[in-house]
Amino acid sequence: MSNLKYRVLLIVVLVAASVWALFPRTVTERVRKPDGSFAYEPVRRVPLKRGLDLQGGMHLALEVDESRGAVANKVEALDRALKVVRTRIDEFGVSEPVVQKVGDDRIIVELPGVDDPERATQLVQKSAFLQFQITDETQALDKALPRLDAIAKEKGAAGAAAPAAQKPGAPAGITALLTPGADSTKAAGDTAARADSTPVGSTTGGPVSRLITQGQIPGQYYVAAADVPELQRYLALPEMQAALPPGKSVRWGSDTVSLGGRSFRPLYVLDTRPIITGEYLTDAKPNTSPIDGNVVEFQLNNEGGRRFKRETGIHVRDYMAIVLDDRVMSAPVIQSAIGSRGQITLGGGDLQEAQDLALVLRAGALPVPLKVAEVRNIGASLGKDSIDKGMRAMVIAVVFVIVIMVGYYRLSGVLAVAALMLYILYTMAVLAGFDAVLTLPGLAGLVLSVGIAVDANVLIFERIREELDRGKTVRTSIEEGFKHALSAIVDTSLTTILTAAVLYQYGTGPVRGFAVTLIAGIAASMFTAIFVTRTFYLLWLSRARGNQTLSI
């Protein structure tokens, strides 16, 4: 009798614990305020984590991008990249972001509730490698041009032949560029706009020279927007790379400039050695200045400040290009030695862009470029829809099962249904307790398990019926029924758990959620079928002593 008391007590305690585990509670969450800022605020909710497919959000898998050169120590680089990405995401502010390494070569970023996936991708992927480089004053490019022209001529024929073969109808790009008519109009436009600058290419007429016009400051050149792809193709040639002036690097400007109604892209020739890089940066914040528009103001640490002051002191009156991710943001003249503060002008960028840039600069540069290997983005409305439909299927499944069980097994069916309710409660509680994530396949698994969970009870009931058929007493039949059904229940449960474990090991995201739900479900089902139902029977037997019939 005391045995029974303990049984009931255990069930009641577990129910209480489950209810407690699932009771809506106050948790501190990062919340996005209407004005776009973020704050930690207490939120009341059921402590059951929903996967991205149920609450909406973004899943990104990032890999080291080796398309622009091999990366020496990939594993170590990825570890450092992970830290940077984590810092950026933490500052980006979504409620419960996940940033983790998977395997040796991949970073997974999960951002629940993100409404601007484009921006999030940018933020994660931006290298944010900041360099300050002095523009070239030695006309190094002009000196190298004849040689570049020669290479372009040699390679150009081959380069032009390939696109021409692909698009038979269209004239080859290079031929169009070389036609005198097109060139003269361009040159005319240039001279009209700026009398002081002469097209570099007008004298030599080489394929490269023709594309380039002297810019307004030393080391700056203009390239007509339409010619940019052409020149980029030339510059990508390895021979061309080798022929560029030593100690100098060629970088594109970030914005196009409009001159005389035509748009040009600036091209800069810079000293390869940066006078300073972003590693000394301690702070960066967005600001709006009346003259420069949106800017990012940054602050260097003491060492960086000293170095910056020394270098800019040497280069007074020179132009300093601020290079972010190999793009020249701006190239102001150095009026006097600069200390530990400075600003980056964004040109046409809006305030959000300035905010994001400040954020990535603060978080630090990515040690290696990252590329997106996988992206999944689920709208919040779709997630909510999935939950609603899943819950509806759940309710209907439960109703069906109740009808079948009670209709067939009568009182015993009622006991089984009570056990089933406990089963659902326990499963949810286990999920909440282990901080498992409920995904859409997981929800489907839960619905499915409602149907399967009664199997253990069915096995037991059928066994009890068989024992009753053999003329045994009610009490003995129940005992025997449970005893004989046990081995089958244990074997089926364990094999299912093994399968689920394999699924967990080899699955990703949603499928893992499914495996976890399955395992939690089986554990709960074993307990409710073997222990809870038995206790119900024992209770019934103790009430109805001497009862010779069992409603089953």
Place this chain on the structure above:
Amino acid sequence: MLRIFHNPSYDFIKWWRVAAISTIAFILLGLGSFVVTGGVNYSIEFTGGTLMQLEFKQPPNVADLRSTLDAAGIRGAEIQQFGSNREFTVRARDERQVSEQAAGAEGVARRIQDALNRKYAGAFTVVRTEAVGPKVGGELRRGAVIAMLLSSLVTLVYLAIRFEWRFGVAAVLSSAHDVLVTLAFIKLLHLEVSLTVVAAILTLLGYSLNDTIIIFDRVRENLKKQRKEPLRDVLNRSINETLPRSVLTHATTLAATLALLVFAGEVIRPFAWVMTFGIFVATFSSIYIASPILLWIEEKYPRKVEGRPAASPPREPREGRARAQAQPPTRPTPAAR
């Protein structure tokens, strides 16, 4: 007491030939469809590529949608209605588009969205985007295959320990049958094979295995009681004895899968289809595939117990034996090929 299939005594094993032929025919049908209409309809996760689910305010003209995408250079995209006539999925996954994903998976998605923005600005929302690079797709494919093989192996070992190797082999072979039949079903219904469907197949395997184990558990028990009875009769009796349980459990599970199929929405529907089919496969294979295989193995590699002189008469004869005698006279076991 409401009862179904009370004390049945059907000779299930008798039908093994018919069962084998029909299941092989079904598998061949699937295989034929595979040969004729081309490969399996893999999801983006496995093939690499881009999927976008779009919800329009007004039902769009599909031809317009297609030409908009074609004009943007997204050629050969599959456009499918997804649920209502305002929701569509666009899948871009021809070779060129997949290899483009290697440089950055989000590129094609952005191009699709830009193209649609020009044409339908404000009249649609992207509710779901999936873009998977070729490398990830390959890894997932491998992972799915490993998961299937490994779970079979683990099951085999477990059953070999808990029962004996004959039962393990019979159960695993029957599982292999389940996979083949389910793949044929997926192919015939042209369901999309996603990770969720792989999960469904594995769940189905577990479910079917459960069914087989329930019967084998009874066989094990009956063998202990009745060492002289031929295995064929033991199998038949065990299947008959577990029949009410099978019917009940399949009914409740079917209730759950039907609820999923009808009410849980488009995303989960392939999963629900596979599981609904799986219930029938499980019932079928545990009775008509696993049991005859066990019988066949028994004939090839007989257990030692049978070789023993039948010295021990059945212990403790029970009242229930009356049922065994009610069975039709045993026929010689079918010749195993």
